[in-house]
Amino acid sequence: MRKKRMGVIGRQGTKLTIVNFLGVGIGVLSTLFLYPKDPALYGLIAYVIATGTLFEPFASMGIQVIVLRYFSRLKTDNQSGNGLFAYALLHLSLGIVFFSVFFWLFSDFALSLVKQVNAQDSKNIDLFFHFIPVLVGLLALQNLLNYYIANYRRIVIPGIILNLLPKIWIPIAFLLAYHGFIDSTGIVYVVLAMVVVSVTGLLVYLKWLGHLSFKPQWQIYRGSTLREMVTYGLFGLLGVVGTQMAYRIDQSMLGTILSMKSVGIFTFALTIAMTIDMPAKSIMNISGPLISDFFEKGEMDKIKEHYHKIALNLFSVGLFLYLGLVLVADDVFMLTKDPTNLLTARKIAMILAFAKLVDMLTGPNDLIIGISRYYRFNMILILVLSLGNILLNYSFIRKYGVFGPAMASVGFIVTFNFIKVIFLWVKFRMLPFSLAMLPLMISALFCAGIHYFLPRMGYPIIDGLIGGMILLLGYLVPLLYWRWAPDLVKMLEGGLGSLGLKSPIK
Secondary structure (H helix, E strand, O other): OOOHHHHHHHHHHHHHHHHHHHHHHHHHHHHHEEEEEEEEEEHHHHHHHHHEEEEEHHHHHHHHHHHHHHHHOOOOOOOOOHHHHHHHHHHHHHHHHHHHHHHHHHHHHHHHHOOOOOHOOOHHHHHHOOHHHHHHHHHHHHHHHHHHHOOOOHHHHHHHHHHHHHHHHHHHHHHHHHHHOEEEEEEEHHHHHHHHHHHHHHHHHHHHOOOOHHHHHHHHHHOOHHHHHHHHHHHHHHHHHHHHHHHOHHEEEEEEOOOOOHHHHHHHHHHHHHHOOOHHHHHHHHHHHHHHHHHHHOOHHHHHHHHHHHHHHHHEEEEEHHHHHHHHHHHOOOOOOOHHHHHHHHHHHHHHHHHHHHHOOOOHHHHHHHHHOHHHHHHHHHHHHHHHHHHHHHHHHHHHHHHHHHHHHHHHHHHHEEEEEEEHHHOOOOOOOOOHHHHHHHHHHHHHHHHOOOOOOOOOOHHHHHHHHHHHHHHHHHHHOOOOOOOHHHHHHHHHHHHOOOEEEE
């Protein structure tokens, strides 16, 4: 059974990673050759999406974490959620109504504050501000469907819809606006249309899986179970709000305090840094339901084993991608017509990517604590730290400009993960670290040292190829040959095998 579960993670994780990297590839090409044409325009699009994402948890009211935690307990032999989906829709509908009423009551006051802070872009902000409840409601429904489908160990099709579709849709929106076919309001409509298409695709896929049921079974949610779910959802709301404030507030604060151009440059950096944690997103999406199952059955030994393996796999891949950013990125950017903004973004990306690497090093600690009986600790901790992160962002943006949010993110993520690692050791006697990580770090330092002392040729293509060879021979080949991350190597071999290929290194 354990091999079957890990096989599910391997197959789904490998496929989704391929999809994610395809999306990142499109995003990087757009960042290199398209968005630099008008960073302010791209910043406006990113600001609209980031602001909707930031407010989404207030409408969701913790329903995603309820679906993740209670699906295993309520499912029947045919994998039905026992009316959980119907309850989730009702819960979400009430959340959207409450958020919309609250937003419209205070929207004029909030908008006046935004205009006082940033008069430069107040017109653009004013145009889309009143569309926020609609965007937030659609994003909340989209996330609910994604979480619910993940309980059936299906993450590839949702990954295509949620990760690949925007990478195609947003460049189209940018080109339409850049050439004058749509104005700022049109951009908002295009973003709304994208989310509508995503929600429709997820609903169709859930129907295709045979699990789209609007039939409630109210008797299951009476008594203690319903009270427990509502309580968990409220704490989940605090945790998700904290997460959004910690990880998603950067672009919104930049656009509010500085300018849309700064949002554009920062989003360039974020697109580059996102390549680091793409594998993490793939594995975490499928690991959540498994960890929930382990807790439900009291299988702590399997949770510890899972924690160890996932941390090693994520760190080995994350370190490889971070090295790629160090060794090759500058040379790639020098091939563009105007690399100035991209080279600035690269410096920001290095800071953001380091924060993501620390997050990957500590494994799925957030999931483990969040699903355990100590979920209140995790949710209150992230809420408290996120408030500190907001203050840091405000202070650092004022002082360091577009570099400020990246510096604040490093401080937040390092502190957050350090506390979670200590907590898991105290409560469960488990750590994510292992001796297997040591050769990975030594190999990475060796590659960075060789690249640093090696003289530059002065031609970006040649220097980029040299950096790529150092990465390949100094890190990837030893990783595969000595199997420093055995499960990762098996996953890669399985992925190649599914394509009819054999591993070049045995």
